[in-house]
Amino acid sequence: MKTMKHTVALMALVGASSAFALDADFNTIDADGNGAISMEEASKYPELMSQFKDxxxxMNGELSEQEFAKAQ
Structure with a gap:
């Protein structure tokens, strides 16, 4: 039973961290339209900034559309 509770808690945590509610899509956040989200652009979205480095x-300091898609 204890293992079951830990498993459920872990699943909830993983689900919450990978499916955060972001009010904007890639093209909206990529304000300059260069095809990448800089840290400056991401800084307007705390949910995204908390995961930016991951x-x-x-590790080029930007998020490509493919990297950003992993946050969805």
Whole structure:
């Protein structure tokens, strides 16, 4: 029973962190339209900023559309 509670709690945590509510899509956040979301652009969205470093898998300081899609 204890294991079941831990499993359910872990599933809820994972679900909540990967499916955060973001009020804008990639093209809206990419304000300059260069095909990438900079940290400056992301800074207007606290939910996105909290995951920015984890989403930036190539560590170039920007989120590509593919990297951003992982946040959805």
């Amino acid at each position: 989403l930036d898998t190539d």
